[in-house]
Amino acid sequence: MIQRRSFRAMGTDVELFLAAAPGPAADQALAAAEAEFERVEALLSRFRDDSELSELNREGRIEAGDDLLTVVELALEARERTGGRFDPTVHDALVAAGYDRTFEEVAPDGAATAVAAPCGGRVRVTGRTIELEPGTHLDLGGIGKGYTVDRAGAILSAAGPALVDAGGDIAALGRPDALGWRVGVEHLTLALENAAVATSGRDRRRWRRDGEERHHLIDPATGRPAASDLLRVSVVADTAAEAEVLAKSLFLAGEREALAADVPAVLVAEDGRVAVAGGLA
Amino acid sequence: MGAAAMTNHVVRLYAFAGAVLVLFLTWATIAARPWASHASTKADPRWTALAAREQRLRHDSLVVQRVVARRWRVYRVQLAARQRAISAAVKQHQQQLAAARAAAAATTSVSSSGYSAPSSSGYSAAPSVRVVTLPPVTITRTS
Numbered sequence: 445m446i447q448r449r450s451f452r453a454m455g456t457d458v459e460l461f462l463a464a465a466p467g468p469a470a471d472q473a474l475a476a477a478e479a480e481f482e483r484v485e486a487l488l489s490r491f492r493d494d495s496e497l498s499e500l501n502r503e504g505r506i507e508a509g510d511d512l513l514t515v516v517e518l519a520l521e522a523r524e525r526t527g528g529r530f531d532p533t534v535h536d537a538l539v540a541a542g543y544d545r546t547f548e549e550v551a552p553d554g555a556a557t558a559v560a561a562p563c564g565g566r567v568r569v570t571g572r573t574i575e576l577e578p579g580t581h582l583d584l585g586g587i588g589k590g591y592t593v594d595r596a597g598a599i600l601s602a603a604g605p606a607l608v609d610a611g612g613d614i615a616a617l618g619r620p621d622a623l624g625w626r627v628g629v630e631h632l633t634l635a636l637e638n639a640a641v642a643t644s645g646r647d648r649r650r651w652r653r654d655g656e657e658r659h660h661l662i663d664p665a666t667g668r669p670a671a672s673d674l675l676r677v678s679v680v681a682d683t684a685a686e687a688e689v690l691a692k693s694l695f696l697a698g699e700r701e702a703l704a705a706d707v708p709a710v711l712v713a714e715d716g717r718v719a720v721a722g723g724l725a
Numbered sequence: 726m727g728a729a730a731m732t733n734h735v736v737r738l739y740a741f742a743g744a745v746l747v748l749f750l751t752w753a754t755i756a757a758r759p760w761a762s763h764a765s766t767k768a769d770p771r772w773t774a775l776a777a778r779e780q781r782l783r784h785d786s787l788v789v790q791r792v793v794a795r796r797w798r799v800y801r802v803q804l805a806a807r808q809r810a811i812s813a814a815v816k817q818h819q820q821q822l823a824a825a826r827a828a829a830a831a832t833t834s835v836s837s838s839g840y841s842a843p844s845s846s847g848y849s850a851a852p853s854v855r856v857v858t859l860p861p862v863t864i865t866r867t868s
Binding site (some may be wrong): 446456461537589605607609610611612613614623624625626627628629630632633635636637638640641643644645647648649676677678682690708724 | 770836853854855856857859860861862863864865866868
């Protein structure tokens, strides 16, 4: 029996699936997972003035709580590992591109108000202290949702096999049946167990400024929305946070490099071609 | 009288034959254009240059064809060697990956919830996943 719960959080639709008998235990697990989304969003959203992340961006230095500290360390490790393709310091570039408020509030068309902003500022973590180089601001949207999906999945899976889907960032934990959690990725159906999927692309969260189409995937090398030959990339990884990082990195890398990387991924090219990599065929 | 007439007749015949011969010789002489023979032997220098150039190009073309053919043979040999090396490297890499995955699967600790901690293994992350033909519970989309 699959228990379900849907709600909105982090600017997207979230669905929770729990393979357990209906009852208070299942309800409690679903409620706790939903509460986890609200809790982490309140800490990591750059659109909330009272979030811990906003305080860090304002002050440039903060004694961070566990979640912010973990996510920033994950993001910095990802920046190092992907050669800068994934970078949490894209905040100003996103704002310059026009993504300066929640996506629901971003005007679909209009005049540009800023030019590209540089990325790659120094972020120092010492103990629990996070310190930003002057002029550097963080956006954790590229990893925070995956982190939250992993957290909610961990909470939910205490009550049974669980799947958390936050607008395409999916964590599948345990096995509801002999096959595992079945997740559709383009034309494929993947049976996942203790694995995650995330999709990054420029076919959603896009808008126009000065007649030019823009999207939310910033290339840290240019400080502008990335000009990839891919439309979207779905990646399978151990965790949703990792899948998010890899999906963005492969999107920026482009089709050729993404196909060569040993990552289970489904790539959709600009012309609609679908390619499967990393042994998913 | 009869002999004189016959003589005149023969003379006219010879005269006619002679005239035909002269006409033929004149025609042949004119057709041979002896006055133009000297001029034609003095070839136009542009034609001469063109002919020389043609010869040179033919020669160069042959040389280039030989060079290209030789390089193509060398390239084919090197390509075959490179392809063999790549195949061997890919095979070795796959064997190493399979061994690493088997080792990771044997040593990974799984918590009571079945949840794996975030990996820092980068591109080599290889979760458990299978392609099936059943309908999905949910689908992933651009986030």
